[in-house]
Each structure stands twice: as C-alpha cells, then as structure tokens.
Amino acid sequence: QSALTQPASVSGSPGQSITISCTGTSSDVGGYNYVSWYQQHPGKAPKLMIYAVSNRPSGVSNRFSGSKSGNTASLTISGLQAEDEADYYCSSFTSTSTRVFGGGTKLTVL
Amino acid sequence: EVQLVESGGGLVQPGGSLRLSCAASGFTFSSNWMTWVRQAPGKGLEWVANIKEDGSQKYYVDSVKGRFTISRDNAKNSLYLQMNSLRAEDTAVYYCARDRPGLYSDYWGQGTLVTVSS
Numbered sequence: 001q002s003a004l005t006q007p008a009s010v011s012g013s014p015g016q017s018i019t020i021s022c023t024g025t026s027s028d029v030g031g032y033n034y035v036s037w038y039q040q041h042p043g044k045a046p047k048l049m050i051y052a053v054s055n056r057p058s059g060v061s062n063r064f065s066g067s068k069s070g071n072t073a074s075l076t077i078s079g080l081q082a083e084d085e086a087d088y089y090c091s092s093f094t095s096t097s098t099r100v101f102g103g104g105t106k107l108t109v110l
Numbered sequence: 111e112v113q114l115v116e117s118g119g120g121l122v123q124p125g126g127s128l129r130l131s132c133a134a135s136g137f138t139f140s141s142n143w144m145t146w147v148r149q150a151p152g153k154g155l156e157w158v159a160n161i162k163e164d165g166s167q168k169y170y171v172d173s174v175k176g177r178f179t180i181s182r183d184n185a186k187n188s189l190y191l192q193m194n195s196l197r198a199e200d201t202a203v204y205y206c207a208r209d210r211p212g213l214y215s216d217y218w219g220q221g222t223l224v225t226v227s228s
Contacts, residue, residue: 046147089154100157
C-alpha cells in the first residue's frame with residue numbers, strides 16, 4: 001500500500017497548460033481504470049475533479065482532463081486560472097480492494 | 111443536496127479510544143459504499159477504510175488494521191469509525207466521503223480533527 005508518486009510541485013502562468021503525473025504499479029494504476037483526481041484548497045475538503053481516469057463530474061470545467069498510459073496517470077489543466085492554484089491528489093483502486101492516494105502536488109499559478 | 115457532517119473528534123491520550131460519526135443526508139445512504147480518509151497536519155490524503163452498502167464488506171489500510179473499525183447504521187443514515195489504541199501518528203483531520211461504483215468519492219464532509227497527545 002505504498003503511496004502513488006506525484007511531483008511535489010508544478011507551476012504555470014495564467015492561460016498556460018500544465019500536467020501532473022501520478023505513477024503507481026500494475027497492482028493499482030496500471031491494473032484498473034479506477035483512477036480519480038481531487039483538488040484541495042487550503043483548509044477545505046477535497047473536491048472530485050476526474051473519475052475513472054478521464055471522466056469529469058458535472059460542474060467541473062472542461063479545462064480539466066485525465067488520461068492514463070501503463071502505470072502512470074495524468075491530470076492536465078489547460079487555460080490556467082488563478083483559482084486553479086491548489087493541491088491535487090490522484091487516487092487508485094488496488095489489487096487488495098483498498099484505495100491509495102498520491103502524495104499530492106502543489107500547483108502554483110505564477 | 112448531499113451533506114456529510116462529521117463529529118466526535120477531539121484530544122485523546124496515546125492508547126486511548128475515540129468514535130467518529132458521520133451524519134449523511136440528501137441521498138439514499140443505504141445504496142452507497144462509504145469511506146473514511148484522513149489528512150495529518152500539513153500532509154497529504156490517506157485512505158483509511160471503506161464499507162459496503164449493507165456493511166458486509168470492510169477494507170482497511172494496513173496501518174489501522176486491528177485498531178480501527180468502520181461501521182454503519184443505515185436506519186440512522188450514519189457512518190462510524192471506532193478508533194482504539196490511538197497513536198500520535200493517527201493525529202489528523204478525518205473526512206467521511208460517499209463512494210460511487212467507479213471507486214471514487216464524489217462528496218466529502220468538512221472533516222473532524224483528532225489529536226493524539228499526552
């Protein structure tokens with residue numbers, strides 16, 4: 001049950017695109033299409049942004065997209081906006097029927 | 111409107127016990143898996159446990175197995191986390207969340223803080 005690997009931080013200017021990676025193993029990310037992404041602003045509860053690798057819940061901007069290749073999932077945010085500045089976490093179902101989160105990535109909008 | 115409200119957090123000594131509750135409303139509680147996730151101060155999210163709609167299946171992260179017990183009362187639309195033999199490293203904000211069939215959590219409570227310290 002090791003945490004998934006995410007970069008500690010990423011940054012971008014308004015209007016640019018950024019991608020956050022999430023690397024696991026064949027026992028979690030690579031083995032199932034059950035990767036989800038969450039946004040968390042300071043002092044707030046996490047908010048679901050992407051589920052089942054690439055699906056957006058209603059109400060989430062289409063600037064957010066997800067994908068997966070092998071053991072690595074990715075979250076891409078296009079047209080960066082100031083309000084996108086937050087922590088982002090990936091999560092995956094695992095072969096032991098548990099779930100695991102990534103260590104989190106702090107997004108800074110320059 | 112889906113609402114999840116956690117309660118029961120507080121200060122407890124190492125080795126002590128605490129029971130967290132999560133009151134659910136705005137959806138059919140008995141039709142959803144439910145999850146507990148925690149976040150230590152300044153740290154990332156950690157999945158703790160989840161429970162099937164009827165309580166017949168439960169899963170835990172290794173670090174809490176044998177110490178924490180997840181349960182639910184569908185008649186009261188409530189989720190619980192019984193925490194025993196608490197350690198300093200259990201100090202965290204504990205969130206309850208509703209799970210969906212795609213194995214993700216779509217609604218989260220605001221969390222309750224548990225502090226384990228002497």
